[in-house]
Amino acid sequence: MSLVKVKNLKISFKQYDNIVHAVRGISFEINQGESLGIVGESGSGKSVTFMTVMGLMNSPTSIVEADLIEIDGINVLDQSKENIKKIRGKIAAMVFQDSMTSFDPLHTIGYQIAETIITHKNIDKKEALKKAEHLLERVEIQNADKVLNYYPHQLSGGMLQRSMIAMALSCEPKLLIADEPTTALDVTVQAQILQLLTDIQQETNMSFVMITHDLGVIAETVDRVLVMYSGKIMENSNVFDIFNQPKHPYTKALIDSIPGREPGKKRLKEISKEDRDLWYAGT
Ligand SMILES: Nc1ncnc2c1ncn2[C@@H]1O[C@H](COP(=O)(O)OP(=O)(O)O)[C@@H](O)[C@H]1O
Numbered sequence: 484m485s486l487v488k489v490k491n492l493k494i495s496f497k498q499y500d501n502i503v504h505a506v507r508g509i510s511f512e513i514n515q516g517e518s519l520g521i522v523g524e525s526g527s528g529k530s531v532t533f534m535t536v537m538g539l540m541n542s543p544t545s546i547v548e549a550d551l552i553e554i555d556g557i558n559v560l561d562q563s564k565e566n567i568k569k570i571r572g573k574i575a576a577m578v579f580q581d582s583m584t585s586f587d588p589l590h591t592i593g594y595q596i597a598e599t600i601i602t603h604k605n606i607d608k609k610e611a612l613k614k615a616e617h618l619l620e621r622v623e624i625q626n627a628d629k630v631l632n633y634y635p636h637q638l639s640g641g642m643l644q645r646s647m648i649a650m651a652l653s654c655e656p657k658l659l660i661a662d663e664p665t666t667a668l669d670v671t672v673q674a675q676i677l678q679l680l681t682d683i684q685q686e687t688n689m690s691f692v693m694i695t696h697d698l699g700v701i702a703e704t705v706d707r708v709l710v711m712y713s714g715k716i717m718e719n720s721n722v723f724d725i726f727n728q729p730k731h732p733y734t735k736a737l738i739d740s741i742p743g744r745e746p747g748k749k750r751l752k753e754i755s756k757e758d759r760d761l762w763y764a765g766t
């Protein structure tokens with residue numbers, strides 16, 4: 484069963500006299516329980532796509548068009564702002580790269596997670612704090628009872644990202660979207676957080692979207708991969724085929740750019756004009 488359906492989504496931005504076409508007619512579906520990687524270089528349209536799916540695209544210069552954006556049977560395009568808020572949290576939640584900006588510096592972590600729970604569930608403050616503590620334990624934070632009383636600036640980057648994941652999970656969403664959740668962290672912490680997200684996804688059977696510019700990051704964590712380039716979907720295949728039979732030169736370049744796969748090659752290869760013309764002709 485499809486939890487998310489997106490048909491012919493186009494996102495543009497007005498810029499002075501110009502229009503920037505950030506997303507140029509993409510369609511995809513996400514099944515219940517499926518984990519999907521969205522890969523593409525910076526600027527390819529990954530974040531704006533999922534901000535729009537979540538009803539978070541509120542830039543005054545944005546123009547969003549789509550035949551359909553549906554989450555759990557609800558057409559996102561038809562909903563009021565209030566309804567969209569309900570969808571967020573309860574049906575779908577998103578974790579961002581910079582978790583520091585997602586927390587209010589003036590309130591403790593426990594308070595903020597508890598408040599989110601209270602907004603969506605009819606329970607009292609004490610119960611909500613207990614639930615927040617369990618969530619912090621679930622994301623493997625040591626001394627969760629103490630951390631509840633910490634302010635965001637008292638936590639390390641990795642701990643903050645774990646707390647952000649706890650907050651996202653607090654309303655038991657059917658879909659979790661993680662937008663470059665580990666990019667700002669060092670490699671060891673990155674691996675731990677990815678493992679945590681994978682474990683939680685398998686345990687809860689929620690759908691999971693992992694957005695990254697680094698194909699290496701998702702190789703072992705997702706079922707299927709969408710490769711985006713310049714606002715289009717270049718490839719949509721299971722993760723095995725992406726690595727073993729990449730169809731597009733761009734996907735091959737992404738694979739070659741994974742550090743450690745081919746010694747010495749760390750940068751993305753430049754795409755030749757011929758290749759680019761070929762894709763546009765075919766898409
Ligand atoms: N608020 C905005 N105003 C103008 N252009 C934007 C805005 N947000 C994103 N863009 C542009 O849309 C394109 C896609 O951005 P984004 O989805 O953030 O890329 P990615 O997440 O793949 O790195 C980029 O060219 C970016 O500059």
Ligand SMILES: [Mg+2]
Binds near residue numbers: 529530531662
């Ligand atoms: Mg992005």
